[in-house]
Amino acid sequence: MSQPVKLHWNKLAHSGEITRTFRDIIHEKSPGGYHYHDFHEVFRVEKGRGIHQINGQFHPLTEGQICFIRASDTHAFRGTSADGLTLLNISMHPDLSPPKILQDPMAGKPKPLPELFNEEIEMPPIWHPPAKIMPEVSHVFRHFINGYRDSLALRLFIHGLADLYRAGDKQITDIAPEWLSDAFLCLEFSANLQIGVQAVVQSSGRSLQHLNKECKRYFGKTLGDIVSARRLQLAVRLLELEKANISEIAQECGYASVSHFVRKFKAAYGQPPLRWRKHRSVIVRG
Template sequence: MTEARAHVLAFPEGLAPGATHHLVRAELTPRRPRHLHGHAFHELLWVQNGQVRHHLPDRREDLVEGDMLFLRPGDAHGLQGRGEASMVVSLSIRDSAINALGARHPALTGTGFWSLTPEPSRHHLDLRRMVEVNHAALRLERAPRGALALEAFLLPLLADLAQPPAGIPPEAPAWLHRACRAAQEPEIFRQGAAGLVRAAGRAHPHVARTMRRHLGQTPSDYVNARRMAHAATRLLGSEDSLAEIAADCGVPNLSHFHKLFLAAHGQTPQRFRRARRQQLIQP
């Protein structure tokens, strides 16, 4: 495992006075990072192309095209390319700009940079949202590096991510909305139902009763659906083995993983991967 001690990167120098952000694109080498690094600023990072191995103080995870990380000051990590043309886009943002944004929009609590989890918040953008984000990033590059351009880029993205997950009725309690939104993140759904209940901040029986009433699902049902959606993304976007993907979903028992995946997608993981890739090659 990469060393946990991290070198802290300062905000980029040489920018115009008052600049709030700096955007760069970087192609990663397959060389493993010698040390983790942290930031004296906030960083929004997403995988533009290929696959990336993300090193954390206590483990590592694999990112695929469309995966996005919200990194806060104090978050230590390292990046490593996997295969050819592993490219990331990195947006460095001054703390003052993020603090001002959060103060004006308390509804962002629990989302992105304001995540309540100790690890960086991670989201996966589908193809449509990736196209939108990349177009917005091009506009951001061409605009002055001030707060107006930065917020024009960030607010649509954050507002989209802050929306309750599909299927959560508006009359459900706010704590259930927050818990289900948190359960979209790998760090939470890897913990199973216990992770969702912990994010809810309520007793397990109360969470279970409320979810049955509003969603018709148990906490385990809900979390397993998130796990299998993540598994499908990994199967199509990486060459990782089923054992690696199952472990990343928080279901290291391969037999149980197969059973959950078959119930969710109507196919075994192997057939799902093979069939979808054939569709991409021969539409």
């Protein structure tokens, strides 16, 4: 076998890009080249079957499986089904590996690192999500692919996968119905965030009472709590851009006043927005 090829992020990605996403169909007669990289990636088998050659070992791949590839891993793919092996690949900036994202103290108290994103073990695990959470896993991937692909979106994607991996381990069966998850898609538009709870009520077509009941059942939070969290997520994204001032961010995120925004942000992240922005800038730039 020829020597593996090293892929470099600065040659693969455009300047300023946080993630790169692509689909690839790999056939038996045209296998993917043996390679490694200076960045991390997550791939999901969307269709077909194949073989994953990684770190000198061979593992079968089937539809639905997910794997985290570390920068230290050397691997290649080969399709074995008639229509080939269809992979969805999400590559991420070297400074934003899943373990770093999950253990970032700025995101709150870190939870134990799930086995899926363990960098210390010799072979990365291949996860086949249980059937009961597969729709939610698909939703997490779809939401990331179809939405923003900035650092906040990547963090939400990784945290979402980690939570579902833990849920699969615990065999949790109460997974939110698609209509409930889809109701919150309206909050991707700042105009709806400014409206808040009523925008989600209108999007869902259900009553506020029913929405609150279902949110408590599936998410353990009220609708108002979830809207507040989404506002803060947008605030974080705007703060990372280092362009908008605090009053503009407060207005964009639907807060009635700057003081209200600062109070809510400090309660969630432990420090005022400007101090958070300064601290984050130091972390990102190293």
